[in-house]
Amino acid sequence: MAARCVLGSIWTSLSGVKSMASSSNMSVFQSITNYPQLSVFGIIQSRGIRQVVEKKEGKTTIIEGLTQDTLAGPQPPNPTAQCPIYQWNLQNKYNYTDVLLLSQFIRSDGGMLPRRVTGLCAQEHRKIAICVQMAHRAGLLPDHKPPLPEGHVPKKPKPQLNRYLTRWSIDSVKPIYRAGLKWCKNRISVGHPALRNNVQYGKKILYLKH
Amino acid sequence: MSSFTKSAQQWATFARSWYLIDARMQPPGKIATMCAIRLQGKHKPIYHALSDVGDHVVVMNSRHIAFSGNKWEQKMYSSHTQYPGGFKQVTATQLHSKDPKAIVKLAVYGMLPRNLSRRTMMQRLHLFPEDDLPEDILLNLTEELPQPREIPRRLNEYSQEEREAFPTLWTPPEDYRRK
Numbered sequence: 001m002a003a004r005c006v007l008g009s010i011w012t013s014l015s016g017v018k019s020m021a022s023s024s025n026m027s028v029f030q031s032i033t034n035y036p037q038l039s040v041f042g043i044i045q046s047r048g049i050r051q052v053v054e055k056k057e058g059k060t061t062i063i064e065g066l067t068q069d070t071l072a073g074p075q076p077p078n079p080t081a082q083c084p085i086y087q088w089n090l091q092n093k094y095n096y097t098d099v100l101l102l103s104q105f106i107r108s109d110g111g112m113l114p115r116r117v118t119g120l121c122a123q124e125h126r127k128i129a130i131c132v133q134m135a136h137r138a139g140l141l142p143d144h145k146p147p148l149p150e151g152h153v154p155k156k157p158k159p160q161l162n163r164y165l166t167r168w169s170i171d172s173v174k175p176i177y178r179a180g181l182k183w184c185k186n187r188i189s190v191g192h193p194a195l196r197n198n199v200q201y202g203k204k205i206l207y208l209k210h
Numbered sequence: 211m212s213s214f215t216k217s218a219q220q221w222a223t224f225a226r227s228w229y230l231i232d233a234r235m236q237p238p239g240k241i242a243t244m245c246a247i248r249l250q251g252k253h254k255p256i257y258h259a260l261s262d263v264g265d266h267v268v269v270m271n272s273r274h275i276a277f278s279g280n281k282w283e284q285k286m287y288s289s290h291t292q293y294p295g296g297f298k299q300v301t302a303t304q305l306h307s308k309d310p311k312a313i314v315k316l317a318v319y320g321m322l323p324r325n326l327s328r329r330t331m332m333q334r335l336h337l338f339p340e341d342d343l344p345e346d347i348l349l350n351l352t353e354e355l356p357q358p359r360e361i362p363r364r365l366n367e368y369s370q371e372e373r374e375a376f377p378t379l380w381t382p383p384e385d386y387r388r389k
Contacts, residue, residue, distance in 0.1 A: 074377045084379040097362035100376040118380050140364050159307055162235050162276035164362070173283040175301045190279035210279060 083121035091124065092197050096134035096165065099141065106132055110144040123194075130192045137166040165191045223256060227265045228350040232341070232357060233314065234271040237278055240358035241269060242317035249322065249331040262327070266334045268347055273310035273339040276359075277302065287316065310339040 050065035076087035085091055094101050105113055105120070105128050112132060115125045135141050139162070167189050179186050187209035200206060214222070229248055233241045244267075247253055251263030277285070285302040305312050318335055322328045336347060 076377075076379075088377070088379055090379075099363070099365045100368060100373060101379070103365055104379055117382060117386055120380075138362070140362060142364060143366060159303060161282050161303065161306070162274060163278070163280075163282060164276055165278045166280055168280050170280070170283060173280045175286050175299075176284045177286060177299060179286070188279050188281055188284045210281070 082119075083124050084119055085124045085128075086121070092199050094128075094131065095195065095198065096131045096138060097140070098131075099135060102128060102132050102135055103141065103144070106141070106144055108144060109146040110136060110141060111146075127194050130194055134165060134167075134192070137170070138162075138164045167192050223254075224263070227352045228347070229265060229267045230351050230354040231267065231269045232271055232354070233269050234274040234341075234357075235276045235361045236357055236359050238272075238275045238314050238317050241275070241314060242321050244355060244358065245269065245314075245318045245335060246321035249318070249334055259323070259325075259327070262330070264331055264334060266336065266350070268336045268338070268343065268351065269314055270338045270341045270343060272314045272337050273306075275313065282306075287312075311337040 050067050053064050053066055055062045055064070076084070077089055078087050081087045085094075090101070096102075105118055107113060110132075112125075112129050115122070118125070120128065132141075136144075176186050176188065189208060190210050191206065191208050193208055196206065196208065198206065231241055231244060248267050249264045250259075251257045251261075251265065254263055257263055282303045283301060286299045287302065287305050288297065288299045290297050300308075302313060314337055315332075315335070319328070319332060322331050
């Protein structure tokens with residue numbers, strides 16, 4: 001009891017161990033190296049991960065969370081820019097198929113991370129959100145689905161249809177009953193106008209209306 | 211080729227070949243243009259509309275075609291039974307669930323020339339919803355055509371080395387907890 005109070009006071013004095021508090025309460029006298037659950041992709045340069053180290057000095061046990069040294073990854077070619085996309089000169093060069101890029105800005109359940117955390121500028125954040133939406137609808141991020149409540153039974157089996165470059169959400173779109181004549185046709189939109197300025201490496205132009 | 215006999219050369223130019231196209235994750239319009247070109251015989255230098263130089267085309271996996279945009283919900287296929295009040299309109303999803311071959315078939319039909327040889331060309335088009343083809347067609351196939359659209363890779367299809375090789379663009383702030 002007394003030991004726990006001492007440990008409690010030491011804990012609050014150390015900075016940044018709040019994340020360990022909930023998980024480390026159970027096994028106090030064991031050295032733990034806790035890593036928060038990482039998503040699918042590998043080791044990230046996150047300064048939130050700390051290594052828990054236990055030291056015993058007589059009757060007092062000090063459990064400390066030491067910050068890990070961040071791995072020195074490749075440096076961006078344009079470090080003076082504000083937005084990470086501009087730092088790596090990727091503006092106008094990414095699409096919904098670049099899943100490795102998009103997966104860095106999403107949570108494990110598929111939602112976007114806030115702009116104040118990622119550091120993206122407003123336009124690029126919007127473009128990345130649009131590409132992530134299109135990638136989800138194309139089925140390119142199968143492991144980033146939101147968790148369904150337990151015991152959830154789908155009423156009707158949905159038809160598994162392949163799609164890509166879907167701008168609108170599937171349930172929100174209504175069929176075009178009267179398409180019109182060639183000169184005044186009610187066109188179907190493909191892709192998104194926010195990605196209009198993307199670099200086209202072939203001779204074909206980007207058609208946004210089919 | 212100059213080393214062939216005249217009869218062999220004649221056979222090679224005028225024989226009717228069988229082409230195979232895999233329509234998995236492909237837009238049906240692009241599949242249909244490839245089929246229409248080969249059914250008419252326009253890929254051959256000896257083409258003439260009256261000469262019946264078209265080839266056979268086999269399309270497999272027509273159930274797994276991919277539409278761009280929201281065409282599954284927005285594109286309508288219309289027909290009329292000739293009776294009053296017989297105008298029927300069906301979305302691409304509904305048509306595909308009823309008959310998985312219909313979308314590709316209608317696309318090719320609309321791309322062929324509007325003459326009497328269109329029906330014979332459609333008879334030379336063979337559609338299969340899945341990839342199990344009958345024996346006699348498998349024996350006839352000569353060439354598989356490359357797919358028009360490059361299929362993008364899913365995130366779980368990338369190997370661990372590729373994911374590690376991709377640089378991380380941003381570092382999170384110190385007090386941020388990744389959920």
